[in-house]
Amino acid sequence: MMQNRWDRREFLRMGGSTLLLLGGAGAGALEAGDRAKPGVLVVLFQRGAADALHMVVPYRDKRYRGLRGALALEEPGKGESPTLDLGEGFAFHPALAPLYPLYRAGQLGVVVNTGSPDPTRSHFDAQDYMESGTPGKKSTRDGWLARALIELSGRQPSGAEAPSPFNAVALTPQMPRTLAGARDTIALEDFGSLARSRRESALAERLAKLYREDASASFASAGTAASRAVTLFREQNPLALPPRKGVRYPGGRGENPLKQLAQLLKSGLGVRVAFVESSGWDTHFRQGAATGSMANLLGRLSGSLAAFYEDVGPDVPVTVLTVTEFGRTVAANGAGGTDHGHGSAMMVLGAGVRGGRVHGDWLGLEPRNLYEGRDLPVTTDFRDVFTEVAKRALSLEDTSGLFPGYRTKRVGVMADRSL
Amino acid sequence: MTVKGTLFVALILAALPSGLGMAGPSGDEVTRARLLLSRATYGARPGDLDAILAKGTKAWLEEQLEPERIDDSAVLKSLQKLENLQLSTTELMRKYPQPSRAEREAMLKARDSDEPGERKPPPRDRRGLVLRELWQAKLYRAVHSERQLQEVMTDFWFNHFNVYARKNRNTLLTLPSYERDVIRPHALGRFEELLTATAEHPAMLFYLDNWVNTKEGFDPREALRAQLGRRGGRGRRAMRDEEEKAPRISGINENYARELMELHTLGVDGGYEQKDVVEVARALTGWSVVGPQAVRVKQRIEERMGRGRMPEMLRKLPDEGSFFFNELAHDDGVKIILGERIEEYGEHTEDGASGIHEGYAVIALLARHPSTARFVSTKLAQKFVSDTPRSALVDDMSSTFMRTRGDIREVLRTMFYSKHFVEDGMASEKVKTPLELVASALRATGAKVRGAALARTVAELGMPLYLCQPPTGYDEQAASWLGAGSILTRIRFATELAGGRLPGTTPGELPTDFEAWAGEVLLRPEALPVDESLTASEQMAFFLSSPAFQRQ
Numbered sequence: 004m005m006q007n008r009w010d011r012r013e014f015l016r017m018g019g020s021t022l023l024l025l026g027g028a029g030a031g032a033l034e035a036g037d038r039a040k041p042g043v044l045v046v047l048f049q050r051g052a053a054d055a056l057h058m059v060v061p062y063r064d065k066r067y068r069g070l071r072g073a074l075a076l077e078e079p080g081k082g083e084s085p086t087l088d089l090g091e092g093f094a095f096h097p098a099l100a101p102l103y104p105l106y107r108a109g110q111l112g113v114v115v116n117t118g119s120p121d122p123t124r125s126h127f128d129a130q131d132y133m134e135s136g137t138p139g140k141k142s143t144r145d146g147w148l149a150r151a152l153i154e155l156s157g158r159q160p161s162g163a164e165a166p167s168p169f170n171a172v173a174l175t176p177q178m179p180r181t182l183a184g185a186r187d188t189i190a191l192e193d194f195g196s197l198a199r200s201r202r203e204s205a206l207a208e209r210l211a212k213l214y215r216e217d218a219s220a221s222f223a224s225a226g227t228a229a230s231r232a233v234t235l236f237r238e239q240n241p242l243a244l245p246p247r248k249g250v251r252y253p254g255g256r257g258e259n260p261l262k263q264l265a266q267l268l269k270s271g272l273g274v275r276v277a278f279v280e281s282s283g284w285d286t287h288f289r290q291g292a293a294t295g296s297m298a299n300l301l302g303r304l305s306g307s308l309a310a311f312y313e314d315v316g317p318d319v320p321v322t323v324l325t326v327t328e329f330g331r332t333v334a335a336n337g338a339g340g341t342d343h344g345h346g347s348a349m350m351v352l353g354a355g356v357r358g359g360r361v362h363g364d365w366l367g368l369e370p371r372n373l374y375e376g377r378d379l380p381v382t383t384d385f386r387d388v389f390t391e392v393a394k395r396a397l398s399l400e401d402t403s404g405l406f407p408g409y410r411t412k413r414v415g416v417m418a419d420r421s422l
Numbered sequence: 423m424t425v426k427g428t429l430f431v432a433l434i435l436a437a438l439p440s441g442l443g444m445a446g447p448s449g450d451e452v453t454r455a456r457l458l459l460s461r462a463t464y465g466a467r468p469g470d471l472d473a474i475l476a477k478g479t480k481a482w483l484e485e486q487l488e489p490e491r492i493d494d495s496a497v498l499k500s501l502q503k504l505e506n507l508q509l510s511t512t513e514l515m516r517k518y519p520q521p522s523r524a525e526r527e528a529m530l531k532a533r534d535s536d537e538p539g540e541r542k543p544p545p546r547d548r549r550g551l552v553l554r555e556l557w558q559a560k561l562y563r564a565v566h567s568e569r570q571l572q573e574v575m576t577d578f579w580f581n582h583f584n585v586y587a588r589k590n591r592n593t594l595l596t597l598p599s600y601e602r603d604v605i606r607p608h609a610l611g612r613f614e615e616l617l618t619a620t621a622e623h624p625a626m627l628f629y630l631d632n633w634v635n636t637k638e639g640f641d642p643r644e645a646l647r648a649q650l651g652r653r654g655g656r657g658r659r660a661m662r663d664e665e666e667k668a669p670r671i672s673g674i675n676e677n678y679a680r681e682l683m684e685l686h687t688l689g690v691d692g693g694y695e696q697k698d699v700v701e702v703a704r705a706l707t708g709w710s711v712v713g714p715q716a717v718r719v720k721q722r723i724e725e726r727m728g729r730g731r732m733p734e735m736l737r738k739l740p741d742e743g744s745f746f747f748n749e750l751a752h753d754d755g756v757k758i759i760l761g762e763r764i765e766e767y768g769e770h771t772e773d774g775a776s777g778i779h780e781g782y783a784v785i786a787l788l789a790r791h792p793s794t795a796r797f798v799s800t801k802l803a804q805k806f807v808s809d810t811p812r813s814a815l816v817d818d819m820s821s822t823f824m825r826t827r828g829d830i831r832e833v834l835r836t837m838f839y840s841k842h843f844v845e846d847g848m849a850s851e852k853v854k855t856p857l858e859l860v861a862s863a864l865r866a867t868g869a870k871v872r873g874a875a876l877a878r879t880v881a882e883l884g885m886p887l888y889l890c891q892p893p894t895g896y897d898e899q900a901a902s903w904l905g906a907g908s909i910l911t912r913i914r915f916a917t918e919l920a921g922g923r924l925p926g927t928t929p930g931e932l933p934t935d936f937e938a939w940a941g942e943v944l945l946r947p948e949a950l951p952v953d954e955s956l957t958a959s960e961q962m963a964f965f966l967s968s969p970a971f972q973r974q
Binding site for chain 1 (some may be wrong): 690881884892902908910956
């Protein structure tokens with residue numbers, strides 16, 4: 004298994020060198036360090052169906068240039084804005100440059116031709132299916148990540164402390180479908196709203212007491228959690244934490260959600276699962292090639308992710324999974340954009356990732372290998388990726404409840420701990 | 423902080439209607455009145471308890487069950503200002519046409535631009551105004567309408583037959599009509615008529631994809647070419663421009679058929695199988711909506727062929743945004759649903775084909791099914807009585823449903839007049855949904871709805887109105903609405919409302935006598951700690967955030 008950065012830094016932080024001198028260190032000590040810091044899973048949803056061929060470019064495919072027309076990107080090492088070689092004939096869009104060192108260092112892996120088996124090209128339906136984790140079934144009430152949380156808390160020994168009220172956080176104005184039905188979840192676009200004035204906090208604390216002492220168990224447990232949330236947030240005061248020295252998050256409208264998420268993770272709030280989203284990926288018109296509107300989106304995404312990873316990385320064993328509801332047409336449309344397609348690509352970044360390589364079955368761009376002759380096919384079911392990533396990131400023992408009735412297949416994007 | 427001077431007051435005494443003296447209503451009648459105000463309205467306003475007791479709970483309920491008897495002219499007059507809500511779907515589609523490619527491009531460009539110089543405010547998608555008007559009207563009615571039960575039931579049925587406003591670009595424009603012409607008029611009417619009206623409405627046809635549900639292998643271009651016949655050369659040329667844009671989707675789409683049975687009628691355990699889903703979907707093939715493309719094709723063909731020579735089907739094509747039955751897309755084969763041969767079940771058209779009548783026959787079959795009676799009765803009992811209603815109550819309601827062929831008003835009478843209503847209703851632990859919390863807090867404090875901004879608050883509390891994605895609608899169960907995050911958000915809402923700074927509202931006056939006031943607006947008046955160190959608005963915030971006020 005690959006030696007990863009977490010283990011090493013964690014080891015040093017825990018005084019590994021002293022342990023080594025005393026003997027009996029090595030793998031055992033690393034494992035202990037790993038256990039002491041529970042893993043965190045961050046799901047980043049690219050809403051609007053991101054164009055996979057503008058993220059992971061199959062530059063060596065001889066049909067690539069013809070099909071993409073003005074959208075085609077340069078080969079690695081060539082032209083004014085070269086793409087970044089990923090090996091095996093793939094390359095990153097130049098705007099993904101901030102993530103490229105992480106790929107080279109084996110921290111970041113890519114899965115191509117992944118998505119949902121459901122044929123829908125409706126954003127609404129496809130997002131719904133991907134978030135509930137039940138393609139084709141609309142009436143599922145809870146989200147797949149909520150079910151992962153149940154598995155996570157189910158493993159707590161009885162009598163153990165209840166999960167943190169910040170067990171799951173979503174930096175979104177509303178609770179995302181992905182986390183629907185989860186307990187101990189707080190969704191806020193800006194967690195700054197939890198940092199109240201002294202007087203309001205006092206009121207909140209007194210109310211929480213009223214809830215805690217309520218005769219009804221559901222009020223009491225919610226009140227207990229709320230009161231812990233307020234107290235914990237005040238104690239930890241996460242939003243006062245500056246980014247790690249030298250880390251710079253890209254600007255743009257509003258607060259960068261990943262910057263705030265890093266603050267939440269670096270403080271001791273007990274976050275295990277987080278959800279963030281980015282919008283604007285529905286690039287029907289003039290998405291641009293090396294520069295332009297999609298390059299801007301990619302630049303912001305990769306800059307934020309790289310900053311986030313550097314910011315929290317050394318302290319928190321974090322795994323980030325980027326997802327999108329479907330891919331886009333292989334060929335450019337008449338408006339310099341791409342239309343709704345089928346298969347797309349996902350990125351996985353962090354501890355335990357078999358990074359530095361492109362995963363998934365790539366079938367090329369020959370028309371007969373495209374879905375309905377026009378879109379990238381789905382050769383890896385998104386549920387396989389989600390299961391593998393959640394299992395490793397959260398150290399889940401049993402993942403059968405995540406996607407009920409679905410039998411997952413191994414993708415290989417995460418290192419198997421048991422190997 | 424210590425609680426100074428905690429006063430425990432027997433609020434029931436404080437709240438007894440003062441003007442009624444010794445010969446006042448019985449304790450049971452007072453309990454019933456409180457429960458009705460809590461469950462059959464959006465919460466008691468100060469004074470409501472006196473009013474309902476003066477009238478008598480039975481007379482009050484009968485009036486609420488026949489809302490047209492209640493004068494609501496002041497509210498209706500205020501709502502006239504919301505112009506989009508008066509328009510038909512066709513009118514709205516004309517008023518808010520799809521943005522052109524150039525307009526959409528400009529919007530995207532403005533949004534994605536990183537150049538500071540280009541950071542102009544993006545052109546607004548003016549359709550958003552329709553959603554804001556829907557929000558404002560819904561909240562205004564919930565808080566201010568005198569026809570409270572009708573509003574509660576309108577919300578109940580909208581949620582039961584949920585439609586998500588952002589399913590596609592047009593769905594939002596269908597919602598004013600959906601709520602106004604389908605849901606509200608039938609909210610206390612007959613279930614079968616309500617079900618039929620939802621099935622035919624473009625809102626539902628878009629939302630659950632039935633508008634693209636066609637027989638296998640249906641090709642709209644081929645079908646139209648066949649209609650144009652040999653003389654239609656010019657018409658065929660007119661079509662060519664549209665061909666590139668023609669939807670390629672065809673074949674059976676089961677989405678609506680499945681939810682029709684699972685969520686609208688029989689319930690998931692209602693005794694149907696996957697093959698029934700497919701058969702229902704086949705019976706409903708061709709139930710569609712006139713889209714902009716069909717209108718363009720019709721116009722071009724008319725320009726070139728003249729109206730007289732157009733195929734009848736095109737001549738009869740209704741306006742954009744209307745329901746229409748596309749007989750060319752309908753699957754004429756035999757269908758067996760829940761053991762019934764469906765084409766023998768309903769009426770037939772002149773040429774002997776059952777066509778659209780198969781759909782009506784399916785709807786009748788499902789609407790009259792005992793599983794539907796039970797499923798709908800259970801949901802109603804969960805809404806008004808208890809999250810876990812006893813089966814004796816559901817049995818009574820179901821048999822009323824069957825006996826009256828789904829008369830919703832009668833089912834509600836059976837429920838409200840049942841002895842279980844008060845017994846189980848008082849014993850149950852129902853938690854207000856965000857909409858119920860916000861509306862009841864405004865009613866209790868005499869605040870007024872001023873604008874659509876209030877809907878953002880409801881959304882932050884977890885219930886974006888008209889934007890519930892799954893067809894299940896929002897959950898009625900208490901557990902869904904209680905969590906650390908939701909309590910903290912509820913506290914923030916209460917603090918803003920009590921402080922007179924809640925967006926979209928005009929605050930009311932703070933009461934001078936908190937105890938008497940609390941006794942009037944709570945379901946179960948109970949001891950509340952009164953803290954003298956709190957200001958009046960803090961005391962109000964505390965009260966509105968307390969568990970007692972979250973209970974319904």
